Amino acid sequence: MTKKNEKAGNDLMKHIKPVIRHRLFIPIVFLIFLLLINIFIKPGFLKIGLGKDINGNPVLIGNIINILNNSTELVILAIGMSFVTACSRGQDISVGSTIAIVGGVVMRVLCGNETQPTELKAPVIVAFILGCLAGMLCGAFNGILVSRFNIQPMVATLILFTAGRSLGSMAMGGLKPKAVASFSYYGNFFPGFPIPTPILITAAVIIITCIAMKKTNLGLYTRAVGINDKSSRLNGIEPSRIKFMSYVIMGLCVGIAGFIQASRVQTVNPYTIVPGIEMDAILAVALGGNSLGGGSLNLPGSIVGAYTIQTLTSMLTTLNVNTNAIPVFKAVIIIVLVAIQTPAVKRLFGRKTQAAKPALGGGKESA
Amino acid sequence: MQEVLLTMKGISKYFPGVRALHNVDFTLREGEIHALMGENGAGKSTLIKVLTGVHAKDSGNIYIKGHSKPVNIRSPQEAHKLGISTVYQEITLCPNLTVAENLFIGRTDKLLVNWRETNNRAAEILKNLKIPAKPTQQLSNCSIAVQQMVAIARAVDMECKILILDEPTSSLDEQEVARLFGLMRDLKERGVGIIFVTHFLDQMYEICDKVTILRGGELVGEYQVSEIPRVELVAKMMGKELGDLAAIHNEAKGIKDENKEPVIEAEGLSSVSGIKPFNFKAYKGEVTGFAGLLGSGRSECVRAIFGADRVTKGKLRIKGEEVAVTSPIKAMKKGIGYLSEDRKRDGIIGDLSVRENIILALQAMRGFFRPFTKAQAEAFADEYVKMLGIKTASLDTPVNSLSGGNQQKVILARWLLTHPEYLILDEPTRGIDIGTKVEIQKLVLKLASEGMSITFISSEIEEMLRTCSRLIVMRDLYVVGELEGEDMTQDKIMYTIAGVSDQNDKEE
Numbered sequence: 037m038t039k040k041n042e043k044a045g046n047d048l049m050k051h052i053k054p055v056i057r058h059r060l061f062i063p064i065v066f067l068i069f070l071l072l073i074n075i076f077i078k079p080g081f082l083k084i085g086l087g088k089d090i091n092g093n094p095v096l097i098g099n100i101i102n103i104l105n106n107s108t109e110l111v112i113l114a115i116g117m118s119f120v121t122a123c124s125r126g127q128d129i130s131v132g133s134t135i136a137i138v139g140g141v142v143m144r145v146l147c148g149n150e151t152q153p154t155e156l157k158a159p160v161i162v163a164f165i166l167g168c169l170a171g172m173l174c175g176a177f178n179g180i181l182v183s184r185f186n187i188q189p190m191v192a193t194l195i196l197f198t199a200g201r202s203l204g205s206m207a208m209g210g211l212k213p214k215a216v217a218s219f220s221y222y223g224n225f226f227p228g229f230p231i232p233t234p235i236l237i238t239a240a241v242i243i244i245t246c247i248a249m250k251k252t253n254l255g256l257y258t259r260a261v262g263i264n265d266k267s268s269r270l271n272g273i274e275p276s277r278i279k280f281m282s283y284v285i286m287g288l289c290v291g292i293a294g295f296i297q298a299s300r301v302q303t304v305n306p307y308t309i310v311p312g313i314e315m316d317a318i319l320a321v322a323l324g325g326n327s328l329g330g331g332s333l334n335l336p337g338s339i340v341g342a343y344t345i346q347t348l349t350s351m352l353t354t355l356n357v358n359t360n361a362i363p364v365f366k367a368v369i370i371i372v373l374v375a376i377q378t379p380a381v382k383r384l385f386g387r388k389t390q391a392a393k394p395a396l397g398g399g400k401e402s403a
Numbered sequence: 404m405q406e407v408l409l410t411m412k413g414i415s416k417y418f419p420g421v422r423a424l425h426n427v428d429f430t431l432r433e434g435e436i437h438a439l440m441g442e443n444g445a446g447k448s449t450l451i452k453v454l455t456g457v458h459a460k461d462s463g464n465i466y467i468k469g470h471s472k473p474v475n476i477r478s479p480q481e482a483h484k485l486g487i488s489t490v491y492q493e494i495t496l497c498p499n500l501t502v503a504e505n506l507f508i509g510r511t512d513k514l515l516v517n518w519r520e521t522n523n524r525a526a527e528i529l530k531n532l533k534i535p536a537k538p539t540q541q542l543s544n545c546s547i548a549v550q551q552m553v554a555i556a557r558a559v560d561m562e563c564k565i566l567i568l569d570e571p572t573s574s575l576d577e578q579e580v581a582r583l584f585g586l587m588r589d590l591k592e593r594g595v596g597i598i599f600v601t602h603f604l605d606q607m608y609e610i611c612d613k614v615t616i617l618r619g620g621e622l623v624g625e626y627q628v629s630e631i632p633r634v635e636l637v638a639k640m641m642g643k644e645l646g647d648l649a650a651i652h653n654e655a656k657g658i659k660d661e662n663k664e665p666v667i668e669a670e671g672l673s674s675v676s677g678i679k680p681f682n683f684k685a686y687k688g689e690v691t692g693f694a695g696l697l698g699s700g701r702s703e704c705v706r707a708i709f710g711a712d713r714v715t716k717g718k719l720r721i722k723g724e725e726v727a728v729t730s731p732i733k734a735m736k737k738g739i740g741y742l743s744e745d746r747k748r749d750g751i752i753g754d755l756s757v758r759e760n761i762i763l764a765l766q767a768m769r770g771f772f773r774p775f776t777k778a779q780a781e782a783f784a785d786e787y788v789k790m791l792g793i794k795t796a797s798l799d800t801p802v803n804s805l806s807g808g809n810q811q812k813v814i815l816a817r818w819l820l821t822h823p824e825y826l827i828l829d830e831p832t833r834g835i836d837i838g839t840k841v842e843i844q845k846l847v848l849k850l851a852s853e854g855m856s857i858t859f860i861s862s863e864i865e866e867m868l869r870t871c872s873r874l875i876v877m878r879d880l881y882v883v884g885e886l887e888g889e890d891m892t893q894d895k896i897m898y899t900i901a902g903v904s905d906q907n908d909k910e911e
Contacts, residue, residue, distance in 0.1 A: 070575055144541060234630070241424045248776075251772065251774065252771055252772050253766060253770075253771050253772075253774045254771075256755075256759060256763070256766065256774070257771070259755060260752050260755060260759075260763065263753055263754050263755060264748075264751075264752045264753065266748060266749050267743075267748070267749050267750060267751065267752050268732050268752065269711075269730070269731060270709075270711055270741060270743055270749055270750075271752075271763045271764045271767055271817070272731050272732035272733070272735045272767030272768055273732070273763075273767050274730065274732065322583075331754055332754070
């Protein structure tokens with residue numbers, strides 16, 4: 037009887053182990069945990085209903101929708117940050133400031149030199165493309181510093197981190213224009229369509245990323261360069277080119293995020309737009325189980341990490357935590373979360389996984 | 404007779420699975436420059452590390468002048484206190500500080516520093532040792548040689564009696580070496596005992612009084628430099644007796660066809676690594692080899708051909724067509740493969756899986772926008788894992804969890820998969836078990852017989868004799884000879900390395 041139980045237990049372990057060891061296990065478990073707390077605090081948390089927006093159009097409302105909507109910029113930035121982290125072994129801290137630049141460019145294109153134009157001065161698509169180009173240009177600047185001049189990523193990106201918000205203001209000619217309502221569709225709703233546009237854009241970005249990962253060697257090259265760039269070069273990969281590219285990709289992500297951000301309120305205050313989002317993006321990458329020291333590229337992890345951070349923020353808001361105190365709670369929770377993923381703590385709790393390793397080694401010898 | 408400064412007796416040091424030092428004796432006298440020589444894995448660095456307290460010895464005794472009992476050196480700080488200082492090949496000073504600051508940093512407990520006095524004292528030391536530097540000059544503005552001399556001055560000023568110079572001349576040019584030697588002679592007259600670790604034969608003969616040779620962790624012997632002929636020294640380092648013609652059969656079948664165009668032709672090629680311009684040809688179906696001691700420039704030659712080091716001078720023709728190989732990928736696209744010397748640093752990409760490691764080079768050649776499907780990659784990897792008998796739990800296992808020999812086979816698979824016309828194997832058998840070694844040698848001969856041109860580099864001379872049909876011999880960054888056919892014997896190789904090939908029949 038006991039033997040049978042043991043066997044059943046072993047079988048169970050066999051199925052559970054891969055799940056526990058999966059690289060998405062901790063991020064997802066934590067996200068679920070947060071959602072459960074939210075449900076506990078607010079029983080109607082998961083409810084999605086049909087409401088009306090300010091123009092009286094039917095739209096989806098609910099906490100989940102809000103979280104998905106509000107995390108758009110973070111998710112997109114986390115994807116770019118994953119590439120940068122994986123191959124250049126450092127982070128881009130200029131993304132928040134670059135969003136200000138992108139926002140400035142988008143507003144200038146749409147409003148020209150007027151503060152309250154009655155119509156858009158250029159098609160939105162033009163503003164979008166120019167915004168993305170501005171972001172990519174900033175990324176290229178960072179990329180050159182990192183890949184050609186071998187400056188540490190954080191130091192290289194410190195330049196735009198410092199100057200970006202002023203540049204954003206200059207891009208708008210020192211004005212603070214507000215675009216007409218038709219520009220707001222991209223950060224809110226298209227009239228008559230119930231799903232917030234940012235959610236659709238997030239989905240599109242994720243799908244495009246998936247395709248890029250499937251159809252190109254982006255993933256393999258990025259990881260190879262991050263793990264061992266000398267060796268990569270001897271195998272025919274140009275590490276500096278890949279690093280440069282990762283910063284341009286980051287710039288494109290910033291461009292998209294900046295465009296959405298500008299559209300949300302149809303205006304941009306370069307000095308207060310997305311405060312501290314660069315740190316949230318880096319945290320999302322860390323929460324996703326990516327090593328901030330480079331070499332690992334777990335995009336799904338980063339995306340889950342981004343949603344986790346947004347869920348956490350919205351939970352703290354629901355709990356009526358003072359807006360100014362939110363960062364403290366966030367910090368504490370994040371420390372715990374990152375700590376339990378470090379090898380030191382894993383060793384402390386995970387004797388079993390340690391014991392399993394030599395067995396694997398033995399297997400490979402005898403195989 | 405000068406007094407004995409240091410005696411190391413019966414020193415042994417074991418690392419898990421490795422006997423790094425076994426019963427080694429070493430003696431250093433006052434005012435003596437004593438060379439420590441040996442090939443890879445001879446135990447030079449372990450001996451130095453034992454002496455400087457980095458490693459604890461497992462057995463044996465160290466006696467130092469002025470101490471009646473054997474001393475126990477447990478840390479580099481204790482070694483310092485006993486008057487033992489080390490200057491490494493890489494400068495371990497702070498480049499952003501001034502010369503004077505570097506001379507005195509960390510040597511005082513005082514909270515306040517009198518800068519004028521410090522600078523004056525520094526000026527005195529520099530003048531005494533004739534080092535051309537100003538005390539207030541930032542160290543990074545000095546040449547590497549001067550930086551090295553400052554490091555030595557610091558050691559000397561700290562009352563060091565025993566100075567260890569670990570390959571100090573590797574990154575110096577001839578004039579700088581001459582300057583450094585001047586300083587060394589100066590110190591010698593002051594009675595400092597110098598242990599000089601080097602690979603350069605010429606330099607050893609120029610400056611040293613005695614030489615201790617290690618091999619495979621054991622002491623070969625201590626010799627007066629003036630009494631040991633070069634060729635004997637080389638023989639001792641390689642562990643071969645002169646005239647020991649123990650029939651090593653040359654199974655190499657690769658025969659070059661002079662009428663044919665060479666696959667690779669280098670003319671006056673040199674690179675940033677510092678090798679002197681060399682000429683080299685490789686033909687289809689031939690196994691060539693670069694022989695020479697460690698640091699003689701073997702790897703640097705092939706790295707220049709592959710574009711791994713930036714080429715500064717010379718021409719490279721691939722199948723008659725002159726090409727500028729400015730990066731490895733260009734060389735790869737022209738059909739060259741290069742298995743690099745240092746597997747851990749330049750070969751494997753540790754956290755990537757076996758499958759990814761195998762397809763990497765071919766994938767890079769195929770292009771960024773044309774990734775292999777997982778099934779394709781799996782098929783490639785599977786084929787070569789079977790062909791080379793790579794022992795791995797699965798194709799998704801990270802390559803750094805494999806044993807050294809299997810890692811090497813993974814890299815070999817990577818290059819075979821690119822189907823190169825010219826394959827360079829730089830120390831493919833280092834640090835792997837004997838069985839795998841033989842397998843790799845056999846594979847090399849088989850590939851050559853199928854028409855591939857191969858360059859094989861190894862520190863083990865038998866291995867070269869067994870596989871190569873032509874040997875390029877190198878010494879101190881120069882190509883000094885080319886041997887083939889009848890001439891390819893151990894003795895000839897050693898004479899050529901030693902640079903006395905003209906007299907080989909007469910004297911020794």
